[in-house]
Amino acid sequence: MRNIIMIATDQQQMQAMSCADPSYRTPNLDRLARMGVRFTGAISTSAQCSPSRATWMTGKYPHQVGVNNIGHMLDPNEWGIAKEFNAHGFETSYFGKWHLGLTPADHDFQITNYRVDGLELDGANEDPRFHSYKDSVTTIQAINYLADYQSEKPFFMTVCWYMPHPNAPEDYPFEYLPQDVAAFSKELMPMPESFYKDDLSTKPAFQRERATKNESVLTEEIVKRDAWRYRAMLSLMDRNLGRLLNQLESKGLKDNTVILFTSDHGDMQGAHRLRLKGVIPYKELYNVPMILYVPGMKPPRKVVPDLFSTAAVPGTLLEAAGLPVSEHFEGGSFLHLLQRVERPSEEIVFFEHYKAYWGYHPFRGIQTAKWKYVFYYEEGFEEMYDLVEDPDENVNIADRLDVDEIRRELKNAVDRWWEETGALSREPIIDENNPWGKDI
Numbered sequence: 001m002r003n004i005i006m007i008a009t010d011q012q013q014m015q016a017m018s019c020a021d022p023s024y025r026t027p028n029l030d031r032l033a034r035m036g037v038r039f040t041g042a043i044s045t046s047a048q049c050s051p052s053r054a055t056w057m058t059g060k061y062p063h064q065v066g067v068n069n070i071g072h073m074l075d076p077n078e079w080g081i082a083k084e085f086n087a088h089g090f091e092t093s094y095f096g097k098w099h100l101g102l103t104p105a106d107h108d109f110q111i112t113n114y115r116v117d118g119l120e121l122d123g124a125n126e127d128p129r130f131h132s133y134k135d136s137v138t139t140i141q142a143i144n145y146l147a148d149y150q151s152e153k154p155f156f157m158t159v160c161w162y163m164p165h166p167n168a169p170e171d172y173p174f175e176y177l178p179q180d181v182a183a184f185s186k187e188l189m190p191m192p193e194s195f196y197k198d199d200l201s202t203k204p205a206f207q208r209e210r211a212t213k214n215e216s217v218l219t220e221e222i223v224k225r226d227a228w229r230y231r232a233m234l235s236l237m238d239r240n241l242g243r244l245l246n247q248l249e250s251k252g253l254k255d256n257t258v259i260l261f262t263s264d265h266g267d268m269q270g271a272h273r274l275r276l277k278g279v280i281p282y283k284e285l286y287n288v289p290m291i292l293y294v295p296g297m298k299p300p301r302k303v304v305p306d307l308f309s310t311a312a313v314p315g316t317l318l319e320a321a322g323l324p325v326s327e328h329f330e331g332g333s334f335l336h337l338l339q340r341v342e343r344p345s346e347e348i349v350f351f352e353h354y355k356a357y358w359g360y361h362p363f364r365g366i367q368t369a370k371w372k373y374v375f376y377y378e379e380g381f382e383e384m385y386d387l388v389e390d391p392d393e394n395v396n397i398a399d400r401l402d403v404d405e406i407r408r409e410l411k412n413a414v415d416r417w418w419e420e421t422g423a424l425s426r427e428p429i430i431d432e433n434n435p436w437g438k439d440i
Contacts, residue, residue, distance in 0.1 A: 001088070001322045002295065003257040004156045006313075007244070008056070009237060010049060010097060010165035011277070012263035014040060014287040016234055023190050025183060025235050028242035029291070032261060033302075036293030037338060041307040043349045043367060044265050047277060047285035048356055049099045052264035052310065057081050057100065057107065059314040059329030061352060066426035068354035071434035073101025079328040081314040082109045085156040088323050093145055096138035096160035101431045109158075114141040120243070123179035123236055131162035132175055132236055139240040143247045154321070161240065164233035164267070166276065173215065173226070173276060180232035189227035191220060192271040192284075194392045200272065202396035204381050207272070207280060210358055216275045223270030230269065254295070258320040261291040262313065271392075278358035281365050281374045281383060282393055286351055292338070294320050299338040307347040307367065308334045343369070350417050366414040373398075373410035382407070
């Protein structure tokens with residue numbers, strides 16, 4: 001059996017690495033991509049922290065486990081990834097951001113804290129409130145765990161960093177890291193094409209309203225400033241990744257350890273004249289980074305565009321470890337994609353969102369290689385995009401007569417999926433300390 005390390009960031013776009021976009025500087029992510037395979041078709045089950053992370057733990061969609069939005073807690077009685085690895089004799093550890101209520105220990109992770117001697121900030125803020133500081137602590141905990149590992153039994157370790165999620169206490173939204181921003185020119189930061197091409201005239205009214213309020217009142221200067229700081233945060237994250245990879249190699253564990261890198265959701269970065277995230281279905285939020293390294297495997301493709309759901313993450317980790325994928329993990333595994341030589345002709349992925357700080361606009365959605373369809377089931381509004389003709393999702397064509405038959409097929413498919421997977425029948429457990437979990 002192989003060891004497993006799952007590494008996750010928070011709010012990182014799929015292409016936010018220098019091997020995909022040279023405006024970033026992430027040599028260690030590039031290094032990991034060279035070691036393994038980079039997937040460009042991973043679709044998050046929900047573009048919000050808690051629901052997406054509930055999927056990582058359970059292999060189910062958020063509504064199936066009652067974690068529809070932030071403030072809903074994952075039931076500790078739910079069968080989860082740590083319990084499965086424990087049952088097979090692994091040592092399970094969890095370091096970093098959790099965001100699912102209670103603690104990782106309540107979900108049977110055996111080790112959830114570790115020594116922090118040797119803490120190295122390397123450009124991170126010294127204030128413990130900042131995400132960069134928290135990630136430095138998480139990193140040294142994981143490094144020290146690996147340093148002490150004695151190979152008595154295989155391990156499953158989860159490392160969850162906060163960056164590049166915004167949360168700078170004194171300089172909202174993205175943290176200012178002087179050492180790392182110096183490597184980038186703010187004036188040369190790229191602008192998303194949809195910032196200019198999408199006036200939101202075909203989109204739900206709340207999106208147009210949001211683009212004129214609060215933090216989404218954008219200018220080129222603001223978008224470039226966000227991009228500048230976003231890249232700096234990812235550069236620091238990348239150095240933390242490098243330290244972790246170096247420790248793995250120095251312990252001689254690289255050749256028997258699977259590494260999966262991903263993020264819970266992305267960030268708008270000014271696309272469609274919108275900022276950060278919200279109850280919106282755009283690729284900037286749903287298409288997440290995914291890199292998988294499996295020792296000894298030599299896949300025919302180094303970059304895989306095939307669509308799949310992040311509900312397959314826990315099953316993939318189990319299968320890559322050499323374990324059976326329990327029926328509890330309904331999302332299955334995407335490990336078989338490593339053996340494919342080309343993208344299949346038929347692909348379907350589902351996704352969802354319930355509410356966020358933008359308001360209550362719940363939707364369910366479906367994506368294929370050519371189409372994306374979204375149904376706001378409380379408001380009756382629809383979005384539909386031809387991803388071949390309009391890959392940036394600038395024009396909503398849901399009301400076009402020439403695609404009406406396809407629209408109805410997509411709606412029927414996503415409605416069936418919703419009902420077959422229980423719709424909203426799972427009662428959420430509300431975190432009384434988190435106002436976002438309260439009912440509408």
